[in-house]
Amino acid sequence: MSGSLWLKNGTMRDTLPVIPRPRPHGGAVAVADGPYEAPLGHPAPEEPYADDPLDELADRLDALAADAVHPDEIAAILESDGMTDDHIRLTYGRADSFALAEDLYARVERRHPEPAAPRTAPWHSGLAGCLLRGLVFALPGLAYVLGAPLLAGPGTGPLLAGAVAGWVWNQALAHRAYSWLGLGDRGSSARALLVGAPAxxxxxxxxxxxxxxxxxxxxxxxxxxxxxxYLGAATVLLVLGRERALLCALLPLAGAVPAFWYDLPDALRAGLLVLSLTATVAFAAIVLRPGPRRPRSGPPLTASLPYGLFGLGTGLLVLHAGGGDALVTGAAPVVALTLSMGPAEWLLYRFRSESLAGLRTLTSARAFRRAAAGTLAHCLGAYLAVLLALASVGTLLWPGAPELGGIRLLGLLLVGIVLWLGLLLQAFGAVRSAAAVCTLAAAAQTFTPTAGPAVAGAAAAVLAVLACALLVRPTAHRV
Structure with missing residues (x-):
């Protein structure tokens, strides 16, 4: 406070404000002999505040305290530093390490480091490799152009039956081989292929x-x-990552391109077919080196059954998309679907990679759901754009191909949605649901061919609901 001071002669002069002396831990109190008052013209002697030892400790432990998510973490650091409760009471005026830790936690601002993004995303794949796989999926279609003279008897029905049986078997075989690879046992994977491919x-x-x-x-x-x-040998090469070898083996089939406009000799047709098949089988035999057997239990055989059913459903849907004679005049949509599997695979990797990035950067489940749904719609739209472009180009180049438009185009795009969403669900472990939907849709379309777009649309809607329900949850993307 301030006031006036009466002198002995009765005069009055002003006084300076009272300067309270600090307590050790803050707060102003008067000393025992009263407040100190300095007369005008004579400033009070400076009495600097004593440094708070807690400030020095907060500076020393700044980095560790800033990373802490609870005061107990700081208490553990103090105890590991050898601070006893007696030392803390004498030095810092706190009851124990927990009280001191709470003060430090309140003083130091939280600075949790952002998780570092991995140098290479675990679900990253180059576009060139995926396009190569799409190419080797589609090139075998040229074999039917070369072998057309051999198909004049009973038609393409037996070939379709054999192809579907091969798809079912080799889808299940590929899953079993990949399962062994996932366990780090390449030898057992090779043995599964060595037995399963010929069977x-x-x-x-x-x-x-x-x-x-x-x-x-x-x-x-x-x-x-x-x-x-060929299907068995190609499965071996694809599972073991030998796409380039398979492409080299399929190059002789490029001789089928002139057969679109010219009648090639039967000997040349048969020679190109035999050469390509022989090269594929030879490359598969070269890469199959099982090595010594390891006594260990492998994945159950029943685990591969849903993958075989998924191959059955998707294979029939692709054949139905080509119309009644999918191996000849209706092959343009089938080729477009098979070629699109390369970009489809890349977009699957893209979706999973962006979802993992969202887990690192987004701070709420609601924000992640919105981001995942947007990424899903973006990737599916990109796939449909690629499929539409491939189907349009294929229809223009394929001799005798029917015009692509109206119901035919709608059915093709719906089948594309079913394929991509089914593959996406399969990649996230929901293969049973995808296999059930695709198999039921293929059966319905087989018995009622005229209901193709309606069946494909219903299947696409069901898979879309399943994908949205599963893939917008953050827990579905943990690796």
Missing amino acids: GALVGTVVAALAAAGPGAWGVVVFAAGQSL
Whole structure:
């Protein structure tokens, strides 16, 4: 306070404000002999505040305290530094390490470091590699152009039956081989392929032979046997990451391009087919080196069954998208769908990679749901744009291909949605749901061919609901 001071002679002069002396831990109190008052013209002697030892401790532990998410973490640091409760009471005026830690936690601003993004995303794949896989998926279609003279007898029905049987078998075989690779056992994966690929070729040949029972069907059976043998060998090369070797083996089929406009000799057609098949089988035999057997239990066989059913459903849907004669005049949509599997695979990786990035950067489940739904819509739209472009170009270049438009185009795009969403759900472990939807849709379209767009649309809607329900949850993207 301030006031006036009466002198002995009765005069009065002003006084300076009272300067309270500091307590050790803050606050102003008067000393025992009263407040100190300095007369005008004589400033009070400076009495600097004593440094708070807690400030020095906060500076020393700044980095550690800033990372803490609870005061107990700081208390653990203090105790590990050898601070006893007696030392804390004498030095810092706090009851114990927990009280001191709470003060430090309140003084130091939180500075949690952002998680560093990995140098290479765990779900990253180059576009070139995915396009290569799409190319090797589509090139075998040229074999049907070269083998057209052999298909004149019973038609393409036996070949379709053998192809579907091969798809089912090799989808399940690929899953089993990949499961062994996931366990780090490449030798067991190679042994599964060594046993399963020839068995699948035999199954496909028998199914085609039964479907082609009758006189004059030997040519179709021979072609179906080669088709089944190729599917098994190609599965080996794709599972073991030998896409370039498979592409080299398929290059002779490029000789089918002139066959669109010119009648090639039968010997040349057969020679190109045999050369490509022989190269594929030879490359597969070279890469199959099982090595010594390890006594360990592997994945159950039943775990691969849903993948086989998924191959059955998607294979039939692709064939239905090509119309009644999918291997000849209606092959343009089928080729577009198979070629689109390369970009589809890349977009699957893109979706998962962006979802993982969202887990690192977004701070709420609601924000993640919105971001995941937007990414899903973006990737699906990009895939449909690619499929539409491939189908348009293929229709223009494929001789005798029917015009792509109206119901035919709608059915193709709906089948594309089913394929991409089914593959996405399969990649996230929901293969049973995807297989059930695709298999039921394929069965319905087989028995009621005229209801193709309606069936594909219903399947696409169901898969879209399943994908949105599963993939907007942050827990679905943990790796």
